[in-house]
Amino acid sequence: MNVDVAIVGAGVSGLTAAHRLSLRGHEVMVLERQARLGGNAISERADGFLMEHGPSAINTTLPHAAELSAALGIEDEVVDLGDAVRRRYIVDGGLRGIAVHPFGILTSRLLTPLGRLRLLAEPLLPRRRDEGDETVAAFWSRRFGREFERKLVEPLAGGMFAGVGNDLSMRALFPALLQMEREDGSVTVGIIKRRMANRQMPARRLISWRDGVAALPAALARSLGGAVRTGATVRTITAEAGGYRIELARDGVVHARTVLLATQSHVAGMLLEELDGAAAEACHGIEAPPLATMFLGYRRGQVAHPLDGLGYLAVPGQGARMLTGAQFCSTMFPGRAPKGHVALAGYVGGDRSPDLARLPADDLIALAREEFGDLLGASGQPVVARVRQWDRGLPQFRPGHGQRTTVLGELPNRRPGLFLTGNYLGGPSVSACLAGAYRAAKSIDAYLAGLPAEAVLETRSQREDEKGG
Ligand SMILES: Cc1cc2nc3c(=O)[nH]c(=O)nc-3n(C[C@H](O)[C@H](O)[C@H](O)COP(=O)(O)OP(=O)(O)OC[C@H]3O[C@@H](n4cnc5c(N)ncnc54)[C@H](O)[C@@H]3O)c2cc1C
Structure with a gap:
């Protein structure tokens, strides 16, 4: 079989790129190892509950999720986190609520009076002159104080990136904040200036779909018909005249003018070994420690807590909780639990506690039940309990990550017609994956149209512009 573009992997990245390229009239073939589409995005219905074993909510700061919903005809199925979910909880000993508004942290009792004063001092601090890649923990401690870093940034690092602040790269994850420090001398001033100018700070919404996040890859696949x-x-990819030869473990060979690898980084690393040693090494250098999600459904009367928020994140450290955090799924979006019931999802593992994610499933359920009992007053047997263990969870953007992505971004220079996309390049969130897939599709389209290499290459500055926006 001969195609214009062979895409390896049918997660949100691969399917989005395929959809964009099909719209441009290219003949595309998506090759997926599993029987199921969607990669990480797994939404399962059982006993009236809708369980998200992977992503549960998509940030709409970037426009692609909304754009795709409209293009695929599923915009009526979008569900919005909405303004009613006004609280987030932090576990520091017990649960402490923080209201979601600009002064939420200042008015909560999570920080000591000294810690709150230290926050207010941020605009007075000198900007950093050193250009080296700083860790997330170092940046936030330096600008906003150690207490803020420990009680807010660390829980977020665990919850959003499955990482630890001391081992995450500020430059790779928060380039826009570094830019504010550089340009305005202060992050606080930078945010206020941009809010006032109403630029570079689009409204941040969290969305999903009635049938869960997996509705997006399902709709993408429908639009592609037999191309998936x-x-x-x-199994292997080799260069040949006019493109690449793709060998499958079963069912033969595909010939393609271009190839887009839209797999996890370790798979891309394996497939690149014979084609580009530098890119393979860069991929293999990106770790993704294991993660586990525990979904528990209860009758409403079994849980004492009002569940009036998105969920909680835990401050790590001595005497800390085992879970990095939990979501109150039935509060976040409608239809996640049957009438008279509530749904909770707990998360464990990542860089903070990789070994916990490998515990037997029954132990993980027991862990979640115990913690939900302590913190949320959940009692008795849950109505449903499911565990999903991810051998490789989220890619870790460690200091120096930018050097790896530079090597990877330049791959089409060294191997014309060979492209990469995925959550280890532009950011681990679904919205970053969609943005990356759009860029990859644009580069492939330009390549197939015979445009010069500069038009094809995804540059670092392009990525940073989009993150900043
Ligand atoms: C537990 C969990 C919770 C998350 N929560 C959120 C969230 O709430 N919000 C958010 O924005 N993001 C979240 N994320 C992150 C987000 O889900 C992922 O980063 C994103 O879905 C990755 O999509 P992808 O298409 O790049 O990769 P993947 O989904 O990993 O897809 C890669 C595909 O490639 C296939 N493949 C692999 N090897 C081969 C091969 N040799 N041949 C053919 N196919 C192959 C795989 O089977 C897979 O289908 C979460 C992730 C996890 C694990």
Whole structure:
């Protein structure tokens, strides 16, 4: 079989790129190892509950999720976190609520009076002159104080990136904040200036769909019809005249003018070994420690807490909780639990506690039940309890990550017609994956149209512009 573009992997990244390229009239073939589409995005219905085993909410700061919903005809199915979910909880000993508004942290009792004063001092601090890649923990401690970093940034690092602040790269994850420090001398001033100018700070909403996040890859696959093949594991890729030869574990060979690898980084690393040693090494250097999610459904009367928020995140450290955090799924979006019931999802693992994510499933359920009992007053047997263990969870953007992505971004220079996309490049969130897939599709389209290499290459500054926006 001969195609213009072979895409390896049918997660949100691969399917989005395929959809964009099909719209441009290219003949595309998506090759997916599993029988199921969507990669990390797994939404399961059981006993009236809708369980998200992977992503549960998409940030709409970038426009692609909304744009795709409209293009695929699923915008009526979008569900919005909405303004009613006004609280987030932090676990520091017990649960402490923080209201979601600009002064929420200043008015909560999470920080000591000294810690709150230290926050207010941020605009007075000198900007950093050193250009080296700083860790997330170092940046936030330096600008906003150690207490803020420990009680807010660390819980977020665990919850959003499955990482620890001391081992995450500020430059890779928060380039826009570094830019504010550089340009305005202060993050606080930078945010206020941008809010006032109403630029670079679009409204941040969290959305999903009635049938869960997996509704997006399902709609993308429908739009692609027969261009998606499941149970098609790509074993090797070799260069040949006019493109690439893709060998499948079963069912033969595909010939393609261009190839887009839209897999996890370790798979991309394996497939690149014979084609580009530098890119393979860069991919293999990106770790993704294991993660586990525990979904528990209860009758409403079994849980004492009002569940009046998005969920909680835990401050790590001595005497800390085992879970990095939990979501109050039935509060976040409608239809996540049957009438008279509530749904909770707990998260464990990542860089903070990789070994916990490998515990037997029954132990993980027991862990979640115990913690929900202590913190939320959940009692008795849950109505449903499911565990999903991810051998490789989220890619870790460690200091120096930018050097790896530079090597990877330049791959099409060294191997014309070979492209990469995925959550280890532009950011681990679904919205970053969609943005990356759009860029990859644009580069492939330009390549197939015979445009010069400069038009094809995804540059670092382009990525940073989008993150800043
Ligand atoms: C537990 C969890 C919770 C998360 N929560 C959120 C959240 O709430 N919000 C958010 O924005 N993000 C969240 N994320 C992150 C987000 O879900 C992922 O980063 C994103 O879905 C990755 O999509 P992808 O298409 O790049 O990769 P993947 O989803 O990993 O897809 C890669 C695909 O490639 C296939 N493949 C692999 N090898 C081969 C091969 N040899 N041949 C053919 N196919 C192959 C795989 O089977 C897979 O389907 C979460 C992730 C996890 C694990």
